[in-house]
Amino acid sequence: MSPGSRRALLRSRWFTVSVGGTFALLVFSVFVGFVWLPSAQNDALFKGLWNAFCGAAGVPKGWLVPTAPPPPPSHPTSAVVLTPDLDNRAADGSVGRGGTLALKCTMCHGTRGVSSADIPSLAGEGAAAVFKQLKDFQAGIRISAVMRPLVMDLSDQDMRDLSAFYASLPAPASRDLASAPDIIAVGAPMRNIPPCGACHGAMTTKLGTPGLDAQPRAYLKAQLAAFAHGTRQNDISGQMRNVARNMTEAEMDAAADYYAGIRP
Amino acid sequence: MIYNKRLVLAHFWLAFAVFGAAILLGEWQMFIRSPLHGWLRNADLYYRSVTAHGTVMGYVFPTLVAMGFGYAFSELALRQPLIGTRWAWAGFYLIIVGTLGAAIPVGLGLDSVLYTFYPPMVGHASYYIGVVLVVVGSWIWVALMGVNLYAWKRAHRGAPVPLAMFATVAGAYLWAWTAVGAALELLFQLIPVALGWSSSINAGLARVLFSWTLHAIVYFWLMPAYIAFYTIVPRAIGGRLYSDTMARISFALFLVFAMPIGIHHLFADPQVGAGFKFLHSVFTAMVSVPTLLTVFTICASVEIASRLRGGKGAFGWVKALPWDNPQMLALALSFVMLGFGGAGGLINMSYQLNSTIHNTQWVTAHFHLIFAGAIVIMYFAIAYDLWPHLTGRAMGSLRLIRTQLWLWFIGMIVLTFPWHYAGLLGMPRRMAFYDYTAPGGDTEALTVIMSVVGGAILVVSAAIFLTVLWRNHRAPQIAPEPYTFSKPVHEPANLPWALNGLGLWVGLMIALTLTNYGFPIAQLMRLHEAQVPAVYVGGKP
Numbered sequence: 086m087s088p089g090s091r092r093a094l095l096r097s098r099w100f101t102v103s104v105g106g107t108f109a110l111l112v113f114s115v116f117v118g119f120v121w122l123p124s125a126q127n128d129a130l131f132k133g134l135w136n137a138f139c140g141a142a143g144v145p146k147g148w149l150v151p152t153a154p155p156p157p158p159s160h161p162t163s164a165v166v167l168t169p170d171l172d173n174r175a176a177d178g179s180v181g182r183g184g185t186l187a188l189k190c191t192m193c194h195g196t197r198g199v200s201s202a203d204i205p206s207l208a209g210e211g212a213a214a215v216f217k218q219l220k221d222f223q224a225g226i227r228i229s230a231v232m233r234p235l236v237m238d239l240s241d242q243d244m245r246d247l248s249a250f251y252a253s254l255p256a257p258a259s260r261d262l263a264s265a266p267d268i269i270a271v272g273a274p275m276r277n278i279p280p281c282g283a284c285h286g287a288m289t290t291k292l293g294t295p296g297l298d299a300q301p302r303a304y305l306k307a308q309l310a311a312f313a314h315g316t317r318q319n320d321i322s323g324q325m326r327n328v329a330r331n332m333t334e335a336e337m338d339a340a341a342d343y344y345a346g347i348r349p
Numbered sequence: 350m351i352y353n354k355r356l357v358l359a360h361f362w363l364a365f366a367v368f369g370a371a372i373l374l375g376e377w378q379m380f381i382r383s384p385l386h387g388w389l390r391n392a393d394l395y396y397r398s399v400t401a402h403g404t405v406m407g408y409v410f411p412t413l414v415a416m417g418f419g420y421a422f423s424e425l426a427l428r429q430p431l432i433g434t435r436w437a438w439a440g441f442y443l444i445i446v447g448t449l450g451a452a453i454p455v456g457l458g459l460d461s462v463l464y465t466f467y468p469p470m471v472g473h474a475s476y477y478i479g480v481v482l483v484v485v486g487s488w489i490w491v492a493l494m495g496v497n498l499y500a501w502k503r504a505h506r507g508a509p510v511p512l513a514m515f516a517t518v519a520g521a522y523l524w525a526w527t528a529v530g531a532a533l534e535l536l537f538q539l540i541p542v543a544l545g546w547s548s549s550i551n552a553g554l555a556r557v558l559f560s561w562t563l564h565a566i567v568y569f570w571l572m573p574a575y576i577a578f579y580t581i582v583p584r585a586i587g588g589r590l591y592s593d594t595m596a597r598i599s600f601a602l603f604l605v606f607a608m609p610i611g612i613h614h615l616f617a618d619p620q621v622g623a624g625f626k627f628l629h630s631v632f633t634a635m636v637s638v639p640t641l642l643t644v645f646t647i648c649a650s651v652e653i654a655s656r657l658r659g660g661k662g663a664f665g666w667v668k669a670l671p672w673d674n675p676q677m678l679a680l681a682l683s684f685v686m687l688g689f690g691g692a693g694g695l696i697n698m699s700y701q702l703n704s705t706i707h708n709t710q711w712v713t714a715h716f717h718l719i720f721a722g723a724i725v726i727m728y729f730a731i732a733y734d735l736w737p738h739l740t741g742r743a744m745g746s747l748r749l750i751r752t753q754l755w756l757w758f759i760g761m762i763v764l765t766f767p768w769h770y771a772g773l774l775g776m777p778r779r780m781a782f783y784d785y786t787a788p789g790g791d792t793e794a795l796t797v798i799m800s801v802v803g804g805a806i807l808v809v810s811a812a813i814f815l816t817v818l819w820r821n822h823r824a825p826q827i828a829p830e831p832y833t834f835s836k837p838v839h840e841p842a843n844l845p846w847a848l849n850g851l852g853l854w855v856g857l858m859i860a861l862t863l864t865n866y867g868f869p870i871a872q873l874m875r876l877h878e879a880q881v882p883a884v885y886v887g888g889k890p
Contacts, residue, residue: 099847107605107857110631111864118627142868143622169548169882262390271388274784280392288393292884 163319165220167293171213171248183250186243189235198254203303205295209256212248214295219244221319228317257299257347262287266339268332276331281340293321302345309337350832351421352430354739356437360417361732361739363441364410365815367448371405372811374398376804379764383797384785393887395781396461401452403464406721408483409448411570414728415524416440416490418573419517421735422580423494425832426513427501433493440489447482450475459887463779466534466559468550471883474543477535484528494521502850509841510849512596513580513834519600520572522855523607526862527569530561530611542883549880553620554873560611561866564633568607570720574727575599578647578680581734583835585676588654593837595646597848602639604854606632609865616703620879621869626700628865633698640691644684651677653838675750679730682758683723690718693769710796711772714765721807722761726754729814738832742824749817756810764803767796 094100123137187198190207194200198208207215221227223236223244239247262270265287272280282288286296297305311317312329320326332340351357378398381389389395416437424431431437453475454460460472498510498518538555541547579596583589590596612629615621652666660669671677693715696702706712737744744750776783776793785794847853873879 097846099845100853103605103847103853103857107861110635111628111861114628114631115624118631119624122627123623138624141622141624141627143620143625143872167882169885265390267388270390271392271782274782275787283392288391289887292882 160318161224161226163217163221163226163321164224165217165293167213167217167321169292171216171245172211172252172292176245176249179246179249180253181250182243183246183248183253186239186247187250190247193231198251199299200301203301205300205304206257207251208254210251210295211290211293212245212252213293215248215251216244217293218295218319219247227319256296259286259296259298260347265343266336268336268340269343273331273336278328278331278336281344285344297344299347300344302341305341305344306337309341350424351735351738352424353420353434353437356431356434356441357417357421357735358739359441360413360420361735363445364413364417365732365818367405367413368410369811369815371402371410372808374402375406376801376808378402379797379801379804382781382783383801384794385798385801388782392781393458393461396463396779397455397458399779400461400464401455404451404455404480405448407464407566408480409444411720411724411728412483412487413444414731415520415569415573416444416487418576418731418735419490419494419521421739422513422517422576423497426511426517426834427497429497429501431493432497432500436489437493440486440493443486443489444483447479447484447486449479450482451477451479454479454887457887461886466531466539466555468539468542468552468555469881469884470886471539471542471550472886474540477540477543481532481535481540484532488525488528491521491525494518507843509844511834512590512593512837513576515597515849515851516572516576516579516600519604519851519854520569520576522851523565523572523604523858524569526855526858527562527565527608530558530563530866533561534558548883550883551873551876551879552881553618553876553879554870556615556618557612557621557866557869557873560614561608561862562611563614564611565607567716567720568603568636570724572600572603573731574683574724575603575643577727577731577734578643578683580834581731582647582676582680583650583654584833585734586651586654586671586674587657588650588835589657590835590837591646591649591653593839593841594848595642596837597844599639599642599646601848601851601854602642603636604851605857605861606635606639608858609861610636610698612865612869613698613700613703616700617707620873620876625865625869630698630700632861632865634695637691637695640687644687647680647684650835651680673747673751675733675747675754676730678751678754679726682754683726683730686718686722686726686758686761689765690715690723693718706772708778709772710768710776710778713778714768714772717768718761718765722758722765726757726761729754729757732814732818736818736821737827737829740821740824741826741829742821743827745817745820745824749813753810753813753817756806756813760803760806760810762803763806764800767799767803771796771800 119138119141120134123141124134187194193202193204194207198210199206218227219236219239222229222232223239225233236244262282265282267273268278269281269287272278272283280288281297284291284294286298290296308317309329309332312320312325313332315326318326329337378395380386381395420431420437451460454473455476460476462470462472462476466477494517498514501514502508502510534555538550538558542550579590579599583591610629610633612621612625613633616626651670652660654671655666655669658669658671660666672681693711696706697712697715733744733750771793772778774789774793774796776796783793783797784790
């Protein structure tokens with residue numbers, strides 16, 4: 086654009102009115118949204134023009150740092166951080182190493198991860214779920230006189246290898262929800278009970294949540310009771326404790342029957 | 350005349366075919382979560398259906414209509430065969446490939462992401478890649494609209510650009526720019542995570558980028574309807590366009606104000622500063638200006654038509670309007686739905702009121718009234734107007750057409766008014782189940798049953814619409830009158846430069862986008878705390 090035509094453009098009424106008007110609206114909105122409204126808040130932390138402006142822009146500031154440390158929990162909580170890589174493809178050789186380590190698990194969990202007693206089957210279980218339970222047994226968050234001594238000497242990598250091995254074994258065939266009881270398929274929304282199937286299998290499984298298909302009935306019932314009575318506390322944010330407390334005996338039976346129903 | 354009839358027909362028929370399938374999914378969704386049906390055992394079927402319905406109705410259907418409409422109007426307004434026909438076909442096939450690429454994994458349950466791009470929910474990569482192909486196909490259309498206008502302007506130096514083409518290109522440029530937000534999100538965030546190259550995602554940044562596209566896309570859907578308001582309706586009812594200048598200013602203002610408003614979708618999002626939320630609120634309010642300009646101009650235009658037919662008095666002219674003309678009927682019904690939908694929209698854009706209705710059925714009601722109501726009824730009107738020129742055959746029973754339009758209007762009101770109420774009662778949207786056993790739940794149950802009835806009326810209307818178009822292909826051949834656009838009261842002999850091209854308005858559109866989005870995007874890009882683990886829905890890499 087030549088200097089002459091640029092000058093003509095800048096002098097054009099269409100240009101000055103449209104650009105000037107839009108700019109004026111922008112400045113007015115910025116003044117109201119970033120200066121006036123935040124300043125009108127009677128909040129000691131946001132006093133001062135610059136603070137108000139930064140707060141309205143969403144800039145994280147030091148004033149949001151808590152001054153007091155968080156209160157310590159009344160009981161130990163799980164320290165496992167679930168990340169998607171826990172469920173991703175296992176590292177080279179991980180399954181093989183896990184298989185070797187699993188030799189000392191076979192007495193209870195079966196040679197191929199399928200137990201014939203009232204012990205959980207681990208074949209096809211999500212790697213993150215197995216890893217979390219191992220970590221919690223080791224830290225004493227989930228209490229078991231049998232499991233504790235067996236996991237004490239396992240390293241972090243050992244537990245990842247074991248998880249990868251069990252995840253690699255064939256999972257039991259899942260079913261659709263046509264025959265599932267209400268508690269599995271839809272939960273009980275008015276009592277804050279989500280459908281079991283939304284996390285534990287049939288609809289989908291969530292990261293770190295064990296699939297329950299083909300688990301022993303007695304084991305499922307015992308765990309639901311442990312959550313309901315608060316004697317098992319390694320669920321994240323107390324989620325299962327809140328669910329189990331609200332379940333009726335009949336619902337617990339229905340859930341346990343459904344998941345144990347396809348036990349081989 | 351339309352030189353590339355097959356091209357236009359291909360776009361329209363594909364659009365209406367997918368529309369016909371998607372509306373069945375919509376009605377099914379209403380039915381299975383109503384008290385008329387027992388709870389669905391597999392909730393994922395519902396979410397698959399929502400994803401498919403939303404993807405087709407939100408992305409594929411309006412894009413194809415805008416493209417077919419744009420190709421037709423480019424040839425009709427410029428009176429020259431489309432330049433780049435082969436490219437246009439390439440764009441069409443890209444959309445088919447993209448739609449199939451997205452639809453198949455949705456059907457398989459790998460992408461129940463509810464037609465949105467809201468991480469950390471991440472679906473199968475082919476869904477996102479399919480949507481990208483649809484967008485790329487439409488960008489070819491954008492380029493062709495620009496190229497055709499440029500070629501015409503070179504051959505007709507200084508001549509006023511026909512209003513229909515001015516508006517069509519405005520719509521194309523708006524789409525090109527607004528699609529950039531979602532494209533950035535898809536290409537740099539969602540697709541890499543969906544392919545398993547990364548396991549975490551900056552959810553705050555992704556949501557801001559999606560909001561760039563999220564609301565302005567409505568104005569892209571709206572453009573063909575508004576173009577029909579200005580260039581089809583006054584002519585079809587025997588009137589004149591009240592003001593050509595007002596029309597051009599309206600389209601220019603849409604271009605400027607449609608873009609810098611998307612963050613009002615993130616009022617509840619903690620990662621965006623309150624100041625920017627207010628800023629976007631203000632600009633969202635500004636969108637009402639071109640809408641009100643349009644309502645005024647079109648009402649004045651139809652009044653002219655009425656007075657030419659002998660309409661008299663301050664309000665008596667309303668009676669003298671040609672109400673049996675489908676274009677008149679579609680316009681009136683569209684305006685009523687636009688009025689109710691727009692009133693709801695003013696509540697949504699309000700920083701305070703939004704929190705009451707955020708993510709409830711209210712929102713579903715609002716966008717169905719605006720898009721499925723006010724806009725889609727004009728898509729029907731456009732098809733009825735263009736079809737005889739595309740097929741060279743007479744349009745059959747006007748009574749059937751009027752019935753179809755009335756059914757669409759009634760169905761949409763019966764569908765959406767109870768939804769608004771359900772939203773005020775706090776009923777969440779996008780839920781496979783509602784629990785009707787709660788105290789007061791019977792009120793919610795009634796609203797959902799009413800919506801099922803409304804949806805059923807809409808299905809009947811859609812079936813009649815498709816039947817009318819299909820029957821036209823078998824109707825007696827005619828030689829249609831040459832296609833014309835509405836004549837303004839004052840024909841523009843020469844136009845100011847700002848209203849004969851889009852440079853100024855595109856410049857303002859980009860500048861405002863940068864002021865309203867630049868800082869939040871830059872800030873979130875640097876905020877590594879915003880990285881969260883992806884939650885894979887259905888398909889895992």
